[in-house]
Amino acid sequence: MTEKRPIISAGGRGQGAPDARRTLPMPVRYAINAVLVLVILVVGELMIDGGAITRYQSTVLEQVGIYIILAVSLNIATGYLGQLPLGHAGFMSVGAYGCSIFVIHMSEALGVGARDFVTGTPVTAALVLGGLIVGGICAAVAGLIIGIPALRLKGDYLAIITLAFAEIIRVVMLNIDGVLGIELTGGAAGLTGIPSYSSFLLVFGCVALVCFLTHTMMKSRHGRAILAIRDNEIAAEATGVNTTYYKTLAFVVSAFFAGVAGGLYAGCIGVLQPAYFGFMKSIEILVMVVLGGMGSMLGSALSATVLTILPEALRAFSEYRMIAYAVVLILVMIFRPQGLLGSYDFSLSRVIERVMNRDFPWTRRAARADAGKEVGDDGR
């Protein structure tokens, strides 16, 4: 190779023609990830069946999955769209109530007992999936109604208005029965009799699906438009991006997934009270996203996992959880303002490709040093 190779190119390696890089074809990439997800699901399920994971632990795992969905969905609005909504718990509650009311009433109408949900029949499976979708759609509609006026604002003002809307949703859930004179949400006493339909398989199946759909949306023309708005709204508009549409879209998709998580949450704890979905819940989810790194799906998932398991592991100190949150957040803001992972996102197929190409960090550093001597600094 006598020609001068560009240094800032795919992979940033300083040797070999670009075509020589071996890549995985797309179907193989998806197959690898699908197999990995299946393996994790099957192993987890076997461990629960075999008793290696206790009932308590599996409930905590379900919570972890639910918070992963919440964090990943909030990340769409914060990390990818670059806005700061503070009302994610509101969408979660709409989804939770929508899903559980649908499931309760439909199972009554179809004559399905609560026991059937534990054993699982085709009818209950359809009911639960339908319920999750209904919950998601309810939340998405709420997101649309809130998003259209709220997204005209930016920054702190958007945070305040979404916070207010979430509180409105909570108060509506609390009082709607009394005002309309019907039996819907159960008010302050709570909505009881929700079949416990959430299971490890269902929750983590949803986690995989939400992550997949978020990833595919972001790696398409729609996702690029959303990222463009984050990076420079004025330029995005001048480049023909319909900013109002794409802001609302990101907001609605984010709300939809939050609604699905809410539905899973209802099936996990069995009782819904408006008080669960207060301001602190929104903050909790936001902390997960900020801590993990805005714009990083893996970061959101990791910090959701840690921040859900930690309070359980430190039950004795649960009173001090909020103090710990504050301290951790301040420390992260000081030492790593972009979050633990920044906007880095993990890709298994990228790792495999690197191994296929013998492209390891240590070989790359050597190659870069060689190339640096020839052409100078590489700008990264």
Add this chain to the structure above:
Amino acid sequence: MADRKRHRPVLVQVETPNLIPERDLGTIPVLQAEHLGIDFGGLTAVDDFNIAMGRTEISGLIGPNGAGKTTIFNLLTNVYQPTRGTVLVDGYDTAGKSVAEVNRMGIARTFQNIRLFSKMTVEENVLVGFGNTMRTHLIADMLRLPSHWRQEAEYRERALELLDIFDMRRYADTLAGNLPYGAQRRLEILRALATGPKVLLLDEPAAGMNPAETEELMENILKIRDELQIAILLIEHDMSLVMGVCEVVGVLDYGKIIAKGTPEQIQNDPRVIEAYLGKQEVR
């Protein structure tokens, strides 16, 4: 055509100085502004701005700092709503359209201070520009249906071809924010071109460039015009660029066009000299 009612064809008059009759006579000007003006409070920032650009014309807009050049770009692209006057893109009125809609009507622009999508790769920046012509539905994209793959492959190829214009294919996977300054300026032009414009507005494309880079930019501007057959309107302080590529130059001072003509006419116009250097005091 559904939009025929809003179609307002205006034939080019021969006496308009900036049109080349054999090329543009009888065609609709690709960009036309009539009596365009805007007031900010009591201040008239731009007043009575008129332009009619031929299909493949290169025009320049010069003037001292604060004369209102960028304001005119913002008026043409509807970033500001004009107080007076109309803008027609290829015969269609832009009144009441959003900035994105005006872009889709055929005006693309770059910015004086670079505004790239800095955390996206060079290729993605261009693909955002192509977004208007991409047609897959959100659901098809999310579920990765075959139509998604077909379209992505097609547009990635087109994006790389576009990058070839400025020999930037090698930067395709670099983050836009990490590019050298000159490459960032070029990428901004390419991103604007990806939207498929009929008119390209360049706001100080040569700012911060050395003479060699400016020379290259001049060639590139002519290349874009010749290959893509579009009109280009540029704001520039670098006179070598303005005089080198522009067929017509308008001089703006205090929001008003004080002179208009070929580069030679402008260079010798006393009003222009006065605007730039001030009036000679008569003793």
